[in-house]
Amino acid sequence: MKLVPDQRRVVVGVDGSPNSIAALHRAAREARDRHARLLVLRVLRPGDSSAPRLFRTAKEWKHLRTLVAAEVPRSQHPTTTLRIVYGEPGEVLAKASEHAELLVVGARLHSEYGNPLGGDTVPVVREKARCQLVICADQRIGQESH
Numbered sequence: 001m002k003l004v005p006d007q008r009r010v011v012v013g014v015d016g017s018p019n020s021i022a023a024l025h026r027a028a029r030e031a032r033d034r035h036a037r038l039l040v041l042r043v044l045r046p047g048d049s050s051a052p053r054l055f056r057t058a059k060e061w062k063h064l065r066t067l068v069a070a071e072v073p074r075s076q077h078p079t080t081t082l083r084i085v086y087g088e089p090g091e092v093l094a095k096a097s098e099h100a101e102l103l104v105v106g107a108r109l110h111s112e113y114g115n116p117l118g119g120d121t122v123p124v125v126r127e128k129a130r131c132q133l134v135i136c137a138d139q140r141i142g143q144e145s146h
Contacts (some may be wrong), residue, residue: 002018005028008036011096012104013043013089013121019106021071022136028072031079036101038080040068041091053086061086075079090124097129104134 012027014136015022027050031038042064049056064082085092095105107122125133 009100010102011039011100013093015086023104042084043092089121094128097131100131102104
């Protein structure tokens with residue numbers, strides 16, 4: 001993934017979870033306030049599916065476009081770019097942060113991996129991000145299930 005270094009950019013990782021949706025909202029606000037481009041990344045691990053890569057990418061692309069269109073109206077942020085990238089999420093997001101002003105990611109407060117900020121992505125981006133980092137933690141706190 002090649003990014004142009006002289007463009008102002010806010011990067012957000014989105015996987016469809018409530019926390020990544022919160023991260024998307026925060027990133028869109030930040031990009032608007034900073035007069036920056038919004039780069040929305042969906043990172044897919046290469047071995048996570050038995051579906052052919054092209055089919056999986058097309059399915060994820062449609063899902064990502066629909067999700068972003070529903071959550072970030074074009075009128076709210078007209079300079080949004082969507083990308084689907086294969087790799088390890090933490091590594092891909094950290095690499096994307098090299099030419100960004102801000103990286104926004106979502107995280108659960110508790111994880112099956114024992115990490116207090118959820119999963120294996122947050123520790124990698126905390127260590128390797130080359131810009132300011134915002135972590136949107138557990139959006140389910142205080143919500144009752146019906």
